[in-house]
Amino acid sequence: DAGVIQSPRHEVTEMGQEVTLRCKPISGHNSLFWYRQTMMRGLELLIYFNNNVPIDDSGMPEDRFSAKMPNASFSTLKIQPSEPRDSAVYFCASSPMGVSEQYFGPGTRLTVT
Amino acid sequence: AQSVTQLDSHVSVSEGTPVLLRCNYSSSYSPSLFWYVQHPNKGLQLLLKYTSAATLVKGINGFEAEFKKSETSFHLTKPSAHMSDAAEYFCVVSEGAGNNRKLIWGLGTSLAVNP
Numbered sequence: 001d002a003g004v005i006q007s008p009r010h011e012v013t014e015m016g017q018e019v020t021l022r023c024k025p026i027s028g029h030n031s032l033f034w035y036r037q038t039m040m041r042g043l044e045l046l047i048y049f050n051n052n053v054p055i056d057d058s059g060m061p062e063d064r065f066s067a068k069m070p071n072a073s074f075s076t077l078k079i080q081p082s083e084p085r086d087s088a089v090y091f092c093a094s095s096p097m098g099v100s101e102q103y104f105g106p107g108t109r110l111t112v113t
Numbered sequence: 114a115q116s117v118t119q120l121d122s123h124v125s126v127s128e129g130t131p132v133l134l135r136c137n138y139s140s141s142y143s144p145s146l147f148w149y150v151q152h153p154n155k156g157l158q159l160l161l162k163y164t165s166a167a168t169l170v171k172g173i174n175g176f177e178a179e180f181k182k183s184e185t186s187f188h189l190t191k192p193s194a195h196m197s198d199a200a201e202y203f204c205v206v207s208e209g210a211g212n213n214r215k216l217i218w219g220l221g222t223s224l225a226v227n228p
Contacts, residue, residue, distance in 0.1 A: 031214075043157075043203070043218045056215065091156065100145045100164070100207035100214050104157040 002026075004105035006092050012111045018080040021108045024073055025094030033102060034067055034077050035091040043091075049075065050097065082112045115140045115208040119219035127227050132176075132191040134222045136204030139185065145207035146187045147216070148178055152200045160202070163187065174198070199226045 005024040013019055025032050033048040047057040052069045060067070064083070069075040079086055089109050093102040120135040138144060148160040161172025168180045174197075178189045187204060204219040 042220050045215060048215065093157075098214075100216070101147060101159050101162050102216060103159070106156045 004092055004094055004103055006090075006105035006108050008108060009106060010109045010111075012113065013082055014113055015083055016081045017112075018078065019082045019086075019110060019112075021077040021090050021092075021110070023075045023077070023092030023105060025075070025092070026103055027073070028096065029094035029103070030072070030097035031095045031102075032069060032075050033093040033095075034075070035093065036088045037091060037107070038088045046077070079110075082110075084112045086110060087112050115144060115206045115217045117204050117206050117217055117219040119202075119204050119222050121222050122220065123223045123225070125225040125227060126194045128196055129193050132189070132194045132198065132224065134189040134202050134204075134224065136187045136189065136219060137185050138187060138204070138206045140206060146178075146180060147205040147207070148172065148176070148187075148189050149203045149205060150200050151203065151221075157203070160189070194224075194226045196226050196228065199224055 007022045031050050034046040035043055036046055037043045046059045047067045048055055049069045065079055067077045089107045091104050091107045093104045095102045116139040118137045126132055143165050146163040149157045150160045151157045160176055161170045163170045163180045171177045176191045178187050180187050201221045201223050203221050206217045208215050208217050
């Protein structure tokens with residue numbers, strides 16, 4: 001099993017630009033989670049999906065952030081426009097339905113200058 | 114609502130000595146508890162989990178944790194630290210039921226292992 005796949009691994013962009021992060025969950029996993037990790041706030045859950053449907057997006061910080069899951073094998077997290085305070089590592093995780101433990105991807109390190 | 118408190122933000126041990134990373138949780142019912150490890154510039158890896166079976170849970174790399182309901186604790190231990198154990202460790206509790214479960218994360222404990 002390839003595990004959770006995220007791309008890109010690193011992204012450097014200028015303030016105001018649109019950023020799209022991508023995630024492919026483990027095959028057969030029905031739940032997908034997007035997290036953000038910073039030194040100041042630690043690990044924060046942004047949004048999660050069950051069977052491609054967003055269940056809880058209360059962690060999405062602002063309307064600049066949006067996430068989609070068009071099918072069971074792909075999800076995107078978009079920031080538009082990006083700001084320097086969005087600089088963080090963004091993790092995607094997946095899990096089988098009804099199972100608590102989550103399996104994480106390697107993360108995308110985003111730097112907004 | 115569930116919560117998790119990791120009692121130490123930093124722990125430093127010498128190689129070959131025991132490791133103890135402390136975690137207390139708050140939960141209104143029998144929780145599922147986890148420890149995750151994050152090595153520098155890496156993703157998060159599940160170390161071990163407790164899901165209401167045996168109270169002493171064994172994980173990878175020689176780590177284990179004991180669920181103590183009376184103390185609401187789930188401390189992580191290892192008899193002998195190795196240099197490769199230097200990492201950030203997160204105690205986690207599962208919130209919700211059925212298909213709507215979220216993980217509630219502690220702030221992490223940074224483990225340093227000195228030669």
